[in-house]
Amino acid sequence: MTRTLVTGIGVATPNGLGIDDFWAATRVGTNTIGPLTRFDPGGHTAPLAGEIRGFDPADHLPGRLIPQTDRITQLALLAADRAFTDAGITPGDLPAHTLGVVTAATTGGIEFSERELRKLFTQGPRHVSAYHSFATFHAAATGQLSIRNNTRGPAGVLVTDHAGGLDAIAHARRRIRAGTRLVLTGGVDASLCPWGWAAQLSTGLMSTATDPATAYLPFDDRARGYIPGEGGALLILEDEHSARARGAATIHGEIAGCAATMDPRPGTGREPGLRRALELALADAACRPGDVDVVFADAAGTPRLDREEADAITAVFGPRGVPVTAPKTMTGRLAAGSAPVDVVTAVLAMREGLIPPTTNVETSPHYALDLVTTTPRTACVDTALVLARGHGGFNSAVLIRSTS
Structure with a gap:
């Protein structure tokens, strides 16, 4: 295809x-x-x-x-x-x-x-x-x-x-x-x-x-x-x-995997749907967790939602198993605009080999995340995963892969 x-x-x-x-x-x-x-x-x-x-x-x-x-x-x-x-x-x-x-x-x-x-x-x-x-x-x-x-x-x-x-x-x-x-x-x-x-x-x-x-x-x-x-x-x-x-002069990357899920009805005790969206996006791209170089987190900023996202990431990648960043701490959450900005940031990170930081944050050890904070991190970025969650139970994941 x-x-x-x-x-x-x-x-x-x-x-x-x-x-x-x-x-x-x-x-x-x-x-x-x-x-x-x-x-x-x-x-x-x-x-x-x-x-x-x-x-x-x-x-x-x-x-x-x-x-x-x-x-x-x-x-x-x-x-x-x-x-x-x-x-x-x-x-x-x-x-x-x-x-x-x-x-x-x-x-x-x-x-x-x-x-x-x-x-x-x-x-x-x-x-x-x-x-x-x-x-x-x-x-x-x-x-x-x-x-x-x-x-x-x-x-x-x-x-x-x-x-x-x-x-x-x-x-x-x-x-x-x-x-x-x-x-x-x-x-x-x-x-x-x-x-x-x-x-x-x-x-x-x-x-x-x-x-x-x-x-x-x-x-x-x-x-x-x-x-x-x-x-x-x-x-x-x-x-x-x-x-x-047409001789495209610039190719920033490939949209290699996509997935979306819904959270279960509140009170059912079932797991939120973010982990499943993450796994489906990886499967859609035929990508293994170890191939992902950075995760751009949804980063809701509330204890419950942050816990759910951290649990989803660690369930797939293991504790501190992949660099995680949330550059939206610099701008605030842009609603439907936030995740596309993260996609753009991901392709620019691939171009430069640099993961931008999650500003001002002191990572809690309770989340077991390798969060990039304070300063940018030099890294070879060939594959990036972007996560997003919407009020009402929406979960989405997109995997971007370098073509160079």
Whole structure:
């Protein structure tokens, strides 16, 4: 069966709007979590976030698109432009029906919706934007990406919370195996608005710490929840034969294995589904545990969820059997955008031979993990496993393999 290759990557994250800036910050552990400024969080118990500061959509997008789109879609359009450029592809030069788009979303255009509903209740219906009818859909980014890049092949959106970005990548690989030439895929999220903030606080999983350096500490005895962030990553996936036939200048790696599972119903006493997802992804890639050079953890940042993930990793790899990292401690959890960013980080780690650190964390011995902390670790990285879990029991795993 033909391989699915990553030929283009684009990011929009708190620590960089392009690959060079993103990697320069990530590889050395630059923390971008800080006080929330997109709105006044004074009425809430959580004051910190990973924000993309200084992003003005007018600097990157046509003016006509800006009033039509939520921040999520604007960031996705930017990431897609960078991904196509990285791949050396002008979408209009390829047959439109051979190109697809599959993205992931957690909240949809919640900031756009909140703004227009505020107008409805304070100014009346005549002041509500006509674009509200579609800009808030979970599939809005997929639609706008398809229009902007003239893709008329398979399109879709996956909504499985933080696991969604990996689920989108897995679905994109399925579409390529079914005959689609190229799929733009990944996830971007942005819900740093009062409505989105209240929704995340309602889960009880967010950190309410006030010190950015100690607010988000997965696998640490001081863990007290996660810090939300905004942004994500989009990737160009291509059929190997098509990529080589067009003379693809850059091949970042192969999406070699994918799997997804669900946790059992609470109260059944059955094991969570993450270990099974991990094992299935390895099996899908015909990969042995000893072949994996690094695991990018979901890193929920709460004692129960961290315990479940650590147990899944050690059950497969053994105690301290594989390097583990969670660079998202620098940016916060980007919802559906987090895991695609980890995939991008994995291919960059392969390129440089460097595992970026899990910042600020003091690893608890109770987890028996070989967690890369404080400073980056030099290593030969040929195979990386990315894990993601979503609120409600979603588990996903993707294995990336070097092609060099």
